[in-house]
Amino acid sequence: MQYISTRGDAPALGFRDALLAGLARDGGLYLPETWPQLSKKEIRHLRGKSYQDVAFAVLSHFTGDEIPADALKSMIDEAYATFRHPAIAPLVQVGPNDYVLELFHGTTLAFKDVAMQLLARLMDYVLAERGERATIVGATSGDTGGAAIDAFAGRERTDVFILFPHGKVSPVQQRQMTTSGHANVHAVAVHGNFDDCQDLVKAMFNDVAFRESVKLSGVNSINWARIMAQVVYYFTSAISLGAPDRKVSFTVPTGNFGDIFAGYVAKRMGLPIDRLVIATNDNDILARTLKTGRYEMKPVVATTSPSMDIQISSNFERLLFESYGRDSAAVRSAMSGLRQSGAFEIQPEALKAIRREFKAGRATQKQVAETIRATLAETGYLLDPHTATGIFVASKNAKGTSPMVTLATAHPAKFQAAVESACGIHPALPSWMGDLMSREEHFDLLEPELKAVEAFISQHARAKA
Numbered sequence: 001m002q003y004i005s006t007r008g009d010a011p012a013l014g015f016r017d018a019l020l021a022g023l024a025r026d027g028g029l030y031l032p033e034t035w036p037q038l039s040k041k042e043i044r045h046l047r048g049k050s051y052q053d054v055a056f057a058v059l060s061h062f063t064g065d066e067i068p069a070d071a072l073k074s075m076i077d078e079a080y081a082t083f084r085h086p087a088i089a090p091l092v093q094v095g096p097n098d099y100v101l102e103l104f105h106g107t108t109l110a111f112k113d114v115a116m117q118l119l120a121r122l123m124d125y126v127l128a129e130r131g132e133r134a135t136i137v138g139a140t141s142g143d144t145g146g147a148a149i150d151a152f153a154g155r156e157r158t159d160v161f162i163l164f165p166h167g168k169v170s171p172v173q174q175r176q177m178t179t180s181g182h183a184n185v186h187a188v189a190v191h192g193n194f195d196d197c198q199d200l201v202k203a204m205f206n207d208v209a210f211r212e213s214v215k216l217s218g219v220n221s222i223n224w225a226r227i228m229a230q231v232v233y234y235f236t237s238a239i240s241l242g243a244p245d246r247k248v249s250f251t252v253p254t255g256n257f258g259d260i261f262a263g264y265v266a267k268r269m270g271l272p273i274d275r276l277v278i279a280t281n282d283n284d285i286l287a288r289t290l291k292t293g294r295y296e297m298k299p300v301v302a303t304t305s306p307s308m309d310i311q312i313s314s315n316f317e318r319l320l321f322e323s324y325g326r327d328s329a330a331v332r333s334a335m336s337g338l339r340q341s342g343a344f345e346i347q348p349e350a351l352k353a354i355r356r357e358f359k360a361g362r363a364t365q366k367q368v369a370e371t372i373r374a375t376l377a378e379t380g381y382l383l384d385p386h387t388a389t390g391i392f393v394a395s396k397n398a399k400g401t402s403p404m405v406t407l408a409t410a411h412p413a414k415f416q417a418a419v420e421s422a423c424g425i426h427p428a429l430p431s432w433m434g435d436l437m438s439r440e441e442h443f444d445l446l447e448p449e450l451k452a453v454e455a456f457i458s459q460h461a462r463a464k465a
């Protein structure tokens with residue numbers, strides 16, 4: 001399996017190189033040259049199998065012969081042994097045809113753990129095989145950072161630098177990043193928002209001299225391996241609801257478009273997905289884009305679902321590439337429009353293709369709070385504000401026959417203030433992380449200036465060219 005860049009100007013890479021590269025050298029994002037196919041018969045065969053077995057069946061199509069089967073199996077087993085629920089991603093029924101897919105049973109209580117625990121092991125494996133080290137840089141609006149720090153903490157071959165927007169993550173998210181205590185982990189608060197942090201990460205990748213000097217690698221969903229690992233739970237949940245002999249719909253709280261793009265990939269691979277619904281908070285660039293055909297940035301507003309306070313939705317570039325029939329020149333032109341004027345128009349045929357695959361909706365903060373309160377009152381189920389965004393939008397986009405699964409992307413205890421203000425209940429952290437808020441914090445505070453951030457990383461990174 002070869003991986004190609006959305007911008008068409010970087011060499012195609014095998015799985016291991018794409019994994020370590022993160023972002024392609026032309027600034028594009030890697031995806032597989034062709035979509036692997038699972039027949040109905042093969043999907044049926046996965047019924048009753050464990051999460052780990054389904055993960056192997058799906059992921060081995062992407063890793064091919066670059067990761068031996070035994071090694072992949074052990075990495076999958078180790079990664080999901082860190083989860084606190086035997087099903088890894090259990091499905092909970094909250095209405096006659098409505099389900100919540102709980103993706104928050106990992107070590108940092110968010111869906112990011114599902115991919116990150118595997119990604120860390122895959123990177124370690126490839127680096128060890130090559131006798132190399134890497135410097136991992138990530139941007140976070142709160143959850144990716146904690147998950148990456150947990151998954152990479154103490155690993156010999158990697159140093160991890162996580163940029164987070166100062167004062168804009170929840171107290172639990174901040175502590176998960178700042179209390180690790182491991183020497184290879186660096187939490188860096190940046191005066192700015194998530195988009196500033198993500199811009200810095202992309203700029204570091206595009207600075208070839210810097211990239212090579214510290215052997216840069218990335219763990220945001222720009223890295224194909226993140227998306228790949230997230231495809232698995234679309235299969236496990238749809239199969240448990242009757243796929244491939246029944247279509248299933250999904251609503252996904254969306255920011256960087258990685259999680260829902262994984263759903264699109266599952267569909268391309270043969271999973272019968274009916275609707276894929278994008279749910280946004282007040283930062284509704286994706287909902288506006290589907291409505292108007294114009295992708296246009298507006299200033300980010302702070303909401304009660306801070307992890308989705310994003311305007312530049314990185315993985316939308318992967319969808320554009322697909323919708324333009326994999327025409328990388330059209331993607332390059334859209335991305336240069338975005339850089340120059342903060343906007344681009346989607347050509348009519350591509351827009352039609354996107355609208356065929358996706359629906360979209362927005363939930364205001366008031367609607368999110370009301371959804372948390374009403375869902376608790378009616379079903380006894382406590383939602384976090386990101387999942388509540390999904391549940392609200394799902395309720396407007398459900399389609400009679402197919403079950404609607406909303407992805408529960410975070411545990412309510414990560415957003416205690418918002419949940420308490422919505423319904424009066426203060427969600428407690430699980431007892432195994434009860435001391436989180438009393439651990440000592442360590443982090444650095446930097447301005448959003450490329451050279452200053454690069455200098456900081458060069459000074460602390462152990463990987464050198």
Ligand SMILES: Cc1ncc(COP(=O)(O)O)c(C=O)c1O
Nearest residue numbers: 143254255256257258259307409
């Ligand atoms: C809790 C939570 N929900 C939803 C999202 C959106 O996911 P994505 O960026 O993959 O669209 C994020 C992060 O982006 C998140 O942390």
Ligand SMILES: N[C@@H](CCOP(=O)(O)O)C(=O)O
Nearest residue numbers: 140141142143144220221256
């Ligand atoms: N919500 C994310 C933002 C980064 O998304 P990623 O999936 O590209 O890593 C976060 O919590 O950091």
